[in-house]
Amino acid sequence: MDFNAVALFVKVVQYGSFSETSRRTNTPVATVSRRIQALEKDLGVRLLERSTRRLRLTDAGTSFWEYANQGVEAFETGLSTLDRDQLDLSGKLRLSLPPGFIPWRQLLQDFQSCYPNVEFEVLVTDRRVDLIGDGIDVALRIGDRKHEHAIAHRLGAYRHLLVASPSLLERFGIPQSLEDLLKIPCANWHTPTHSNTWQLGAETIEINPLLQVNDYLHLLDLALAGLYVTELPPFLAHTHVENGNLIALLKDYPFPLSELNLLYPSRMHLSRLVKTYINFCSDWAVNLFQT
Known part of the structure; x- marks a missing residue:
């Protein structure tokens, strides 16, 4: 079953017509009609009685709409909460840092000064972490760009x-x-x-x-x-x-150059919080190390 079709069905009932639903959702009328028909075919029941002037819910449509409406409302509430959290940059960042990397203590303080609702959970270790297994969002590492399950974002380089x-x-x-x-x-x-x-x-x-x-x-x-x-x-x-x-x-x-990298699991589906942290680190590190 297509959840988008269910959500569109709920909108059709709320707005009272295919044309008004088309206008408010920026979806062609023909697409709205086609998706409702596909939903009815998937369910094996008729949900709406159509006439030239109005739509009317069938008995099956009324029963289905009561549950569908609750689900769509809950989903939209979840999306709204997620968008609000992203906008406010609240949440927890799980980070890994190498031991003794003093500058990052100041970076974390500066980041939290800009985004006071962000929490940090920091694993300090020089071992090769399992980003997924250890639940790490972003790891700071010297060298170590070859990681089969991670993307490396180069921050810069320095010499001992x-x-x-x-x-x-x-x-x-x-x-x-x-x-x-x-x-x-x-x-x-x-x-x-x-x-x-x-x-x-x-x-x-x-x-x-x-x-x-x-x-x-x-x-x-x-x-x-x-x-x-x-x-x-x-x-x-x-x-x-x-x-x-x-x-x-x-x-x-x-001494040879030592590269400083941020490692994270994937470029896809990064939260706004993680993206903001990566960009913040990039800007912060520009003048940190002299090569």
């Missing part, structure tokens, strides 16, 4: 910085080459699938880290304590480099 504290460099000297770098105690970001190498410029060097951890905030603390040379994302390192607590090393040997 190789940094050490002045106190550590007083002990070991400022490295002028990759060979000098290997003489300084180092710590690095690590997961079971992450190798103990740094790609610096065109060179890939094997390092022997004394500490490995999948937490850049931990690495920042270790660098500030003067214990290790390490790599840090620019949003964690820049302030400390500017105030002299850390020194950026071997600038002629830059």
